[in-house]
Amino acid sequence: MIRREFLVRTLSAAVASLFARDVFAQHSMHNMSGMGDMKDMPGMSPDHATHSHAAPSAGNLAPESALPAGAPLAAFRKLANESSEPGVFRATLVAQPVHRHLMPGHSTALWLYGDAAQGSIVGPLIDVREGDTIEIRFVNRLPQPSTIHWHGLPVPPDQDGNPTNPVAPGATHVYRFTLPRGSAGTYWYHPHPHMMTAEQVFRGLAGPIIVRAADDPLAAFPERHLFFSDLKLASDASIASNDMMDWMNGREGQFVLVNGARRPRLTVAQDERWRLWNGCSARYLGLSLGSAQTFTQVGTDGGLLDKPRDGLPELLLAPGERAEIVVRAGAQPSTAVLTAAVYDRRKMTMTEGHSLPADPAKVLADVRFEPGTSAARALPPTLRPIAPLLSSADGAVDKVPHKSVVFAEAMDMKAMHRPGAMMSALPPGMKFMINGATFDPSRIALTSRAGEVEVWSIENRTDMDHPFHLHGTQFQVIEREQAGAKTPEPYLAWRDTVNVQRGETVRIATVQRDAGERMFHCHILEHEDLGMMATLKVV
Ligand code: C2O
Ligand code: CU
Ligand code: CU
Numbered sequence: 001m002i003r004r005e006f007l008v009r010t011l012s013a014a015v016a017s018l019f020a021r022d023v024f025a026q027h028s029m030h031n032m033s034g035m036g037d038m039k040d041m042p043g044m045s046p047d048h049a050t051h052s053h054a055a056p057s058a059g060n061l062a063p064e065s066a067l068p069a070g071a072p073l074a075a076f077r078k079l080a081n082e083s084s085e086p087g088v089f090r091a092t093l094v095a096q097p098v099h100r101h102l103m104p105g106h107s108t109a110l111w112l113y114g115d116a117a118q119g120s121i122v123g124p125l126i127d128v129r130e131g132d133t134i135e136i137r138f139v140n141r142l143p144q145p146s147t148i149h150w151h152g153l154p155v156p157p158d159q160d161g162n163p164t165n166p167v168a169p170g171a172t173h174v175y176r177f178t179l180p181r182g183s184a185g186t187y188w189y190h191p192h193p194h195m196m197t198a199e200q201v202f203r204g205l206a207g208p209i210i211v212r213a214a215d216d217p218l219a220a221f222p223e224r225h226l227f228f229s230d231l232k233l234a235s236d237a238s239i240a241s242n243d244m245m246d247w248m249n250g251r252e253g254q255f256v257l258v259n260g261a262r263r264p265r266l267t268v269a270q271d272e273r274w275r276l277w278n279g280c281s282a283r284y285l286g287l288s289l290g291s292a293q294t295f296t297q298v299g300t301d302g303g304l305l306d307k308p309r310d311g312l313p314e315l316l317l318a319p320g321e322r323a324e325i326v327v328r329a330g331a332q333p334s335t336a337v338l339t340a341a342v343y344d345r346r347k348m349t350m351t352e353g354h355s356l357p358a359d360p361a362k363v364l365a366d367v368r369f370e371p372g373t374s375a376a377r378a379l380p381p382t383l384r385p386i387a388p389l390l391s392s393a394d395g396a397v398d399k400v401p402h403k404s405v406v407f408a409e410a411m412d413m414k415a416m417h418r419p420g421a422m423m424s425a426l427p428p429g430m431k432f433m434i435n436g437a438t439f440d441p442s443r444i445a446l447t448s449r450a451g452e453v454e455v456w457s458i459e460n461r462t463d464m465d466h467p468f469h470l471h472g473t474q475f476q477v478i479e480r481e482q483a484g485a486k487t488p489e490p491y492l493a494w495r496d497t498v499n500v501q502r503g504e505t506v507r508i509a510t511v512q513r514d515a516g517e518r519m520f521h522c523h524i525l526e527h528e529d530l531g532m533m534a535t536l537k538v539v
Contacts, residue, residue: 061240062233064254066103069263073365076125076208076225076259077114088135089128093148095191095205096141106237110204111142120260122227122279123189123207130213133178140167146200148175149192150209151320152301152474152496154183157516157538160471163194164441164517184213185303185474185494186275186322188227194441198281198525202232202251203239206279211303217380218298221273221326224266226338228317228364230280231255242526247427249347249356249464250282250319250524256340258365265366270375273298274325278317281525284465284499286341288314289327289367293336296379299324302474302494304383309491314341318467318499320523329375338365345465346502355463386492389453389476389509397478400509401454403446407500407522407532408433409462430530432462432522438531444517445534453511460500466532467523468506469497475510497523512538 083090098112100121113123128134140146145168147161155177158165167173187209191200208227232240232253242251258264274295278285289295297309301322308326315323344358390396415429431438435445448454455478458468474494480487482504500506512518521533 060235061254062103062235062237064262066233066235066237067231067255067262068104069261070366071261071264073224073226073264073266074120074259074261076122076227077116077119079114079124079126079207083135087132089126089132090135090137091126092137092139093123094139094141095146095200096139097143098204102231103233103237108233108237108239110239111200112204113207121204121257122229122260123205125207125225126189126209128179128209128211130179130181130184130211134176136175138167138173138175140169140171140173142200143169144196144200145169145193146191146196146205147193148189149471150175150177150187150189151469151471152185152187152322153177153209153211154180154473154513156514157472157518160518161192162471162517162519163192163197166193179211182213183303184211184216185301186210186277186299186324187301188277188279188322190279192519195529198242198251198529201279201525202230202242202253202281208275208277208279210275213303217304217383218273218324218326221377222270224268224272224274224327225277226258226274226365227260227277227279228283228285229257229260230283231257244350244427246282247430247526247530250526252280252283252359256280256283256285256362256364258338263363263365265368267368267370268327268329269370269372270329271377272327272329274327275299276315276317276323276325278319278321280319282319283340284319284343284345285317285364286314286343287317287364288339288341289336290339292334293327293330295328296326297323298326298379298383300493301496306384306386306492307382308379316343316499318465318497318523319525320467320469320497321495321499326379329371330369331371331375332369333371334369336367336369337363338367339363346463348464386476386494388492389511390455390478397455397507397509401448401452403448403454403456404435405446405456405458405468405520405534406435407458407460407462407466407468408436409464427530432466432527432530432532434521434532434534437534439521439528439533441535443535444537447537447539448512450512450515450538453509456508456510457505458498458500458508459505460502463502465499465501466527467497467499468520469523470510470520470536471496471518472514472538473510473512473518475508478507478509481505481507512536515539 145166149161190206234240340362347356410431412429477489518536521528
């Protein structure tokens with residue numbers, strides 16, 4: 001294990017924030033040549049690119065009360081289908097700078113999909129069906145290269161918005177793929193450019209996807225959609241830049257938004273199916289409606305579970321993860337607070353060997369239960385059969401190819417203080433690695449054969465949790481191992497993202513269908529940008 005040589009305690013807060021601003025300014029500057037959109041980039045006026053004054057830091061963030069709360073839960077904007085052909089979904093997504101008044105009396109420069117002068121700041125919902133052919137024209141009006149990645153969907157590798165397929169500022173690219181049978185589920189899309197994913201997402205770029213099945217056993221349930229995202233605003237309402245702690249632990253803003261708004265309210269009058277997205281850059285959401293109100297999990301990233309999981313008081317969603325739950329209206333009127341409960345992901349501090357205390361619980365939304373006469377709905381005992389990728393027969397796991405993925409970190413104080421280090425694109429000296437190396441777009445880390453089931457062991461040798469994500473497929477978690485004790489995964493589910501606790505090893509069964517290059521990475525977006533990503537080549 002690489003020891004954390006983390007002597008950053010000598011680095012004052014002032015230096016840290018100066019450092020962060022320079023990193024941000026420099027990072028954006030080198031992609032800005034020839035672009036006319038400077039005014040849309042907070043911190044990008046020429047005086048901000050010098051050392052003349054302090055950048056927004058923890059000291060001058062907007063207070064949590066700065067964003068209005070309590071509005072009815074916003075519905076998603078919906079991406080319109082421009083095609084009238086059956087089975088074809090054709091649409092245009094424009095990524096562009098947009099000004100919105102989130103804080104009364106202030107304007108915030110966001111980057112959004114669509115002009116979104118009104119409505120939710122979350123990207124428009126792509127609502128499609130199994131079997132549909134999707135054709136999305138992506139127009140990049142950002143001052144940086146970008147891509148659209150279809151998180152979790154089984155799309156061909158060359159259509160998946162890999163960082164090696166950037167769409168230049170001003171350019172247009174058409175993504176095309178067909179959704180196979182069995183792909184119904186809850187997905188999302190977001191940018192995936194090399195080393196700029198975190199920034200593009202924290203400025204607002206991300207949106208939900210729902211793929212529907214013709215034979216959905218829960219079609220009778222009314223649906224509710226909750227897309228959680230994080231927002232960090234300076235006191236002048238501009239999007240704050242990343243500071244050192246954001247790079248190290250992943251960015252968490254003072255706001256957690258639900259469908260783009262702070263602490264909305266909703267009324268549940270009958271049993272409902274909720275689709276949940278953790279679209280936060282780094283925040284873990286231990287979702288709870290309080291101890292009096294349990295719920296039933298019916299789905300994960302890749303769609304419905306085999307069987308419902310009843311009576312859950314809490315459900316942890318790591319960054320990037322989705323879930324479907326059924327929330328009961330109950331028999332009596334009541335209220336509940338949807339909360340992200342305390343979860344200790346062992347955020348690091350500037351002092352070696354110490355973790356930050358866990359964050360306090362965070363209120364997400366207010367829920368009223370007002371059951372009507374036909375409130376209750378029965379759940380089928382089997383939602384859809386899921387065949388295990390590997391049979392539980394003795395030895396089946398040993399007969400397939402095995403791959404090892406090791407998460408490691410290294411903090412190098414000397415590099416951080418080298419002259420000029422602060423002017424480099426990303427914080428130097430802070431390394432988040434997979435199998436001993438940071439991401440190199442020209443290197444293939446692992447090779448798999450299309451159609452061949454494999455067992456991957458994902459081992460976390462760092463001091464904090466990391467959510468592992470693999471592109472292009474849905475996998476099954478087999479077991480988790482912590483301090484030598486193995487716990488078989490108690491239920492069958494399709495996932496593309498799984499949390500790996502510090503010191504833990506998670507084993508998954510996985511198979512890729514198409515030849516080409518796939519990414520796998522930590523879904524804390526700052527870690528991804530700092531190199532905790534690698535390429536799988538499928539042959
Ligand atoms: Cu949601 Cu490679 O990412
Ligand atoms: Cu993905
Ligand atoms: Cu990570």
